[in-house]
Amino acid sequence: MPNDRWIxxxxxxxxALGAADVALWLWEPERDRLRIxxxxxxxxxxxxxPECSSAAxxxxxxxxxxxLAEEVLRVQEPGSEIAVRLRMRAGGVCIWRGVWLxxxxxxxxxxxxxxxxxxxxxxxxxxxxDRKSFIAQARERLQTPGVHELVVADLDRLRRLNEALGHExxxxxxxxxxxxxxxxxPPGVLMARIGEDEFALLSPIRAISAADTLRKAxxxxxxxxxxxxxxxxxxxxxxxMGGDEAPEAAELLRRAExxxxxxxxxxxxxxxxxxRTMETDGLSRLALESDLRGAIxxxxxxxxYQPIVRLSTGALSGFEALxxxxxxxxxxxxxxxxxxxxxxxxxxxxxxxLMMRQAAEQLxxxxxxxxxxxxxxxxxxLSTGEIDRPDLVSDVMRIRRDTGLPPGALxxxxxxxxxxxDPDRAAVILGKLREAGAALALDDFGTGFSSLSYLTRLPxxxxxxxxxxxxxxxxxxxxxxxxxxxxxxxQDLDLEVVAEGVxxxxxxxxxxxxxxxxxxxxxxxxxxxxQEAEVYLNESYVDGAAPVKARG
Numbered sequence: 394m395p396n397d398r399w400i401x402x403x404x405x406x407x408x409a410l411g412a413a414d415v416a417l418w419l420w421e422p423e424r425d426r427l428r429i430x431x432x433x434x435x436x437x438x439x440x441x442x443p444e445c446s447s448a449a450x451x452x453x454x455x456x457x458x459x460x461l462a463e464e465v466l467r468v469q470e471p472g473s474e475i476a477v478r479l480r481m482r483a484g485g486v487c488i489w490r491g492v493w494l495x496x497x498x499x500x501x502x503x504x505x506x507x508x509x510x511x512x513x514x515x516x517x518x519x520x521x522x523d524r525k526s527f528i529a530q531a532r533e534r535l536q537t538p539g540v541h542e543l544v545v546a547d548l549d550r551l552r553r554l555n556e557a558l559g560h561e562x563x564x565x566x567x568x569x570x571x572x573x574x575x576x577x578x579p580p581g582v583l584m585a586r587i588g589e590d591e592f593a594l595l596s597p598i599r600a601i602s603a604a605d606t607l608r609k610a611x612x613x614x615x616x617x618x619x620x621x622x623x624x625x626x627x628x629x630x631x632x633x634m635g636g637d638e639a640p641e642a643a644e645l646l647r648r649a650e651x652x653x654x655x656x657x658x659x660x661x662x663x664x665x666x667x668x669r670t671m672e673t674d675g676l677s678r679l680a681l682e683s684d685l686r687g688a689i690x691x692x693x694x695x696x697x698y699q700p701i702v703r704l705s706t707g708a709l710s711g712f713e714a715l716x717x718x719x720x721x722x723x724x725x726x727x728x729x730x731x732x733x734x735x736x737x738x739x740x741x742x743x744x745x746x747l748m749m750r751q752a753a754e755q756l757x758x759x760x761x762x763x764x765x766x767x768x769x770x771x772x773x774x775l776s777t778g779e780i781d782r783p784d785l786v787s788d789v790m791r792i793r794r795d796t797g798l799p800p801g802a803l804x805x806x807x808x809x810x811x812x813x814x815d816p817d818r819a820a821v822i823l824g825k826l827r828e829a830g831a832a833l834a835l836d837d838f839g840t841g842f843s844s845l846s847y848l849t850r851l852p853x854x855x856x857x858x859x860x861x862x863x864x865x866x867x868x869x870x871x872x873x874x875x876x877x878x879x880x881x882x883x884q885d886l887d888l889e890v891v892a893e894g895v896x897x898x899x900x901x902x903x904x905x906x907x908x909x910x911x912x913x914x915x916x917x918x919x920x921x922x923x924q925e926a927e928v929y930l931n932e933s934y935v936d937g938a939a940p941v942k943a944r945g
Contacts, residue, residue, distance in 0.1 A: 414432045414435050414436065414505060414506055415431055415432055415503060415504070415505045416429050416430060416431030416432050416433050416436055416438060416442075416503070416504050416505070417429070417430045417431050417501070417502075417503055417504075418430075418489070418491065418501065418502055418503070418504055419499065419500075419501045420465065420466065420491075420499065420500045420501070421498065421499055422447075422466070422468055422498070423498065425446050425447055426444055426445075426446070427441065427444060427445050427446070427447065427449075427450055427466075428443060428444045429441055429442045429443060429444070429445075429504075430442075430443065436481070436487055436504060436505070436506065437453075437481040437487070438453070438481065438487075438504070440453060441453060447466050450462055450465070450466065451463075451466075453481050454479055454480070454481060455479075455480040455481065458479050458480050458520070458572055460572055460573075460575065460576035461477050461478070461479055461520065461572065461575060461576075462477075462479060464477045465477050465479075465489050465491075465500075468493075469493045469500075470493065471493050471494065471495055472492065472493065473492065473493045474490075474491070474492050475489060475490060475491040475492065475493075475500065475502060476488070476489070476490050477489045477490075478515060478520040480520075486506070486517065487504050487505065487506060488504070488505060488506075489502060489503075489504045490502050490503055490504075491503065514526035516571070516585070516586040518564055518567055518568050518571065518586065519567060519568055519570070519571025519572070519574075519586045520571060520572070520575065521571050521574070521575065521584050521585050521586045521592070522583070522584065522585035522586075523585060523586065523587070524585065524586075524587040524588065526585070527583065527584075527585030527587055527593055527595075527646075528642045528643050528646060529642075530583055531543070531583055531595045531642035531645070531646070532641070532642040534583055534595055534635070535595075535633065535635050535639040535640070535642055535645070536635060536636065536637070536639060537597075537635045537636070538634075538635050538636040539597055539598070539634075539635050539636075540597070540598040540632055540633070540634060540635070541595060541596070541597055541598065541632065541633050541634075541635050541639075542595070542596055542597075542598050542602075542603050542604075542630060542631075542632050543593065543594070543595050543630065543631050543632075543633065543645050543646065543648075543649050544593065544594050544595075544596075544603050544604045544607060544628060544629070544630045544649065545587070545591060545592070545593045545628070545629050545630075545646070545649040545650050545652070545653050546591070546592045546593075546604075546607055546608075546611065546626040546627070546628045546653075547588075547590055547591050547626065547627045547628075547629075547653050547656075547657070548566075548567070548570065548590040548591075548592075548624060548625075548626060549624075549625045549626065549627055549661045549662065550625075550661070550810075551563065551567075551589065551590035552777070552810075553777070553808065553809075553810035554566060554622070554810075556777070556810040556811070556813070556814040557620075557809060557810045557813040557814065558617065558618065558620060558813075562617055562618045562620070565617045565618065566615070566617055566622055566624070567586070567590070569615055569617070570592070570611050570624065571586060571592070573610045573611055573613070574592055574594070574607065574610060574611060576610070577606055577607065577609075577610035577611075578594065578596065578603075578606065581596075581597075582594055582595070582596045582603070583595040583596070587646070591650075591653075592607075592611075593646065593649070594607065598632065602630075603630070604628050604630045604664060607626070607628065608626055608628060608664075611624055611626055612624055612625060612626060612662075614871065623861075625661050625662040625861070626662065627653055627656040627657045627661070627662070627663050627664070628653065628656055628663075628664040628665075629649045629650060629651065629652025629653035629654070629655065629656055629664070629665055629666075629667065630649060630652060630664075630665075630666050630667070631645060631648045631649045631652060631666065631667035632666075633645055648667040649667060651667060652665045652666060652667040652668075653665070657729070658729050658730060659729075660729060661861070662861070681723075681730075681731065681734060682734055682738070684720065685718075685731060685734055685735065685738065685740070686738070688718060688720075689740065689743055689744065689747060693718055693719050693720065693721070694716055694717070694718050694719075694744065694747065695716070695717060695719065695751065695922075695923075696714040696715070696716060696717075696748055696751045696752045696755065696923070697714070697715050697716070697717045697920035697921055697922055697923075697926075698712035698713070698714055698715070698752075698755075698771070698920060698921050698922075698923065698926040699712060699713045699715055699913055699914075699917075699918065699919065699920040699921070700712055700913060700917050700918050700921075700926075700929060700933075700939055701713060701770075701772070701891060701911050701912075701913045702911060702912055702913065702917050702939045702941070703910065703911055704892075704901055704904055704905040704909055704910065704911060704912050705905060705910075706938065707937075707938025707939050707940075707941070708933075708937075708938060708939070709769070709929075709930060709933040709934070709939050710768075710769070710770065710911055711769045711770035711771055711772065711804075712752075712756075712769070712770075712771050712772070712926060713771070713772040713773075713774075713806070713913060713920075714748055714751070714752035714755075714771055714772065714773050714774075715728065715774075715920045716728055716732070716744065716748055717920065718730070718731050736776070736777070741776040741777070741778070741779060742776075742779060742782050744776070745773075745774075745775060745776050745779045745782070746788055748773050748774075749773045749788065749789070749792060749803070749805075750788075750792050752771045752773050752803075753771065753773075753792045753793070753796045753798055753802075753803050754795075754796055755771070755923050756769060756770070756771040756796070756798065756802060756803070757796035757797060757798055759927065759930065760798075760802070763930065763931070763934070766930060766934075769802070769930075770801065770802050770803070770804050770832065771802070771803060771804065772804040772805070772806050772834060773803070773804070773805055773806065774805075774806045774836065775805055775806065775807050775808075775811070777808065777810065777811060778811065779811075780807060780811045780812075780819060780822055780823075781818075781822070785822070785826070786822070786825045786826055786829050789803070789805075789826060789829040789830065789831050790829045790830070793829070793830050798830075799830075800830040800832075801830070801831075801832040801854070802832075803830070803831050803832070804831065804832040804833070804834055804854070804855070805826060805831050805832070805833055805834070806834040806835075806836040806857065807819075807823070807833065807834070807835060807836060808836050808837060809835065809836070809837060809838065812835070812847070812851065813847070816847045816850075816851075819851065820847075820850055820851055820852075823851055823852050823853075824852055827852045832854045832855070833851075833852060833853045833854055833855070834853065834854065834855035834856070834857055834891070835848070835851075835853050835855070835856050835857065836857045837857065837859040838856045838857055838858060838859065838879055848882075848886070849886065853888060854888060854889060855888060855889045855890070855891055856879060856882070856883045856888050856889070856890050856891070857890075857891045857892075857893055858875075858876055858879050858880075858890065858891070858892045858893060858909075859893065859894075860893040860894025860914065861894070862875045862876050862879075863876065863892045863893060863894040863895060863900065863904070863914075864894045864896065864900075866900075866903065867899070867900070867903065876892070876904070876907060876909075877907045880904075880907050880908050880909050881908070883910075884908060889910045889911065890908075890909050890910050890911070891909075891910065891911040891912065891913060892904045892909050892911070892912045892913075892914075893913055893914060894914045895912035895913060895914035895915075895916045895917065895941070896914055896915050896916045896942070897916045897941070897942050897943060897944050898916065898941045898942065898943050898944075900912075900914075900916060901916060901941050915942075916941045916942045917939055917940070917941055917942075918939075
């Protein structure tokens with residue numbers, strides 16, 4: 394019979410690879426040479442073909458994926474497999490697969506578009522596993538005897554990132570965090586992006602906690618599109634014994650996510666380990682939601698007042714009004730316990746209007762009853778999106794008219810996210826609020842979302858330094874530099890600067906040394922009821938200064 398076998402020559406091979414959008418690669422570390430044959434141009438690898446150095450390979454990868462490019466180039470044992478998802482500057486997302494043929498001498502494999510591998514188990518933004526695949530693979534890993542740790546990390550304030558930077562730039566932050574996470578752990582650790590702002594990992598228990606490693610890797614500052622971002626994470630963790638009696642992976646993940654919710658209740662950057670007492674929280678949340686619907690009408694939500702003190706003299710300058718819920722059965726609840734529910738239920742505008750009126754009326758009483766309190770101010774936070782409330786400006790005018798407060802006595806605190814979502818529109822609204830007699834403060838300044846070019850155009854009176862930088866300025870050189878820079882900026886723009894989170898006299902002294910005007914925090918007092926705040930007011934005027942704790 395005639396020989397019907399196909400005779401493949403080099404030309405035919407290249408045509409086939411090109412038609413399939415696939416390329417072959419050969420890496421020779423000793424020669425520092427990467428050879429690429431096939432559809433290099435379609436894959437965005439044209440600048441590398443037909444051969445290039447390792448430096449060129451790294452340079453062509455997207456910056457946040459360069460650590461992953463090292464996985465292709467890193468010398469491994471013979472037979473070791475390579476499977477890496479890389480984004481290249483000149484093309485799309487590619488999957489590099491291959492194997493080490495000889496120790497330290499050669500590795501070879503194939504590179505193709507992600508779609509060719511039907512990589513439905515991969516989160517396209519970060520290259521990590523998606524939720525479904527993470528659970529499936531975790532189920533297999535948990536069959537291995539030994540103690541396993543499952544950690545879930547939730548990126549704090551992703552919504553504010555989206556508002557300030559836009560979704561595309563916020564996605565760059567998530568992609569960078571995914572790359573950092575992949576670089577921080579050895580290949581044996583299972584990692585995934587399990588939600589819009591949630592990352593998860595499963596690892597055997599190690600000497601160094603996986604949660605600590607994750608926080609250290611992801612909470613480093615990063616710069617995206619000209620903005621300095623300081624990510625913080627709320628982290629939950631749970632341990633489980635592997636083997637035949639191992640818990641179901643989905644159940645273990647649920648427990649870790651409960652721990653995340655518990656961590657969030659302690660404020661930004663918190664952490665918690667799962668405990669059985671958390672199981673009641675889900676049912677408790679449903680009951681809390683039901684109670685919240687009528688809480689405003691029943692007068693259960695009210696303003697508490699945290700003192701703001703001039704650092705140079707210790708004189709009381711004013712208060713910030715902070716909402717508290719006097720729940721009939723649960724007692725006094727802090728904002729972290731119910732404000733997220735208010736936001737979900739669309740109650741923030743009603744709550745904002747209530748707080749503004751209540752705080753203004755209380756300030757008017759103090760100013761009328763206490764001659765020494767004639768220059769006191771009260772600051773009220775505008776919730777996310779409240780700057781766009783149609784009747785906000787008219788409310789300010791009406792409240793000032795009803796209470797008789799002079800211009801500047803009522804101060805409205807606005808977040809950077811609200812301003813940067815639409816700076817031009819914000820400038821118009823803030824100008825109208827200023828004309829209506831409200832003073833204006835930019836809250837949490839220093840978190841990195843604002844553009845300084847807009848700051849000079851907006852009618853702010855005050856910058857407020859985020860408590861994170863104040864709390865860590867003694868131990869973190871970066872935080873100390875940010876505090877100093879914000880104070881200097883305030884001085885240059887003739888703005889007052891208020892530092893949040895002042896916990897003791899040492900912090901107050903350090904802030905005063907760099908020229909900060911005002912401080913507030915637990916070092917002076919927590920948020921006080923109206924009656925307690927009046928006592929504090931009287932005592933501070935009698936003593937001549939508001940006392941600050943020696944230690945936090």
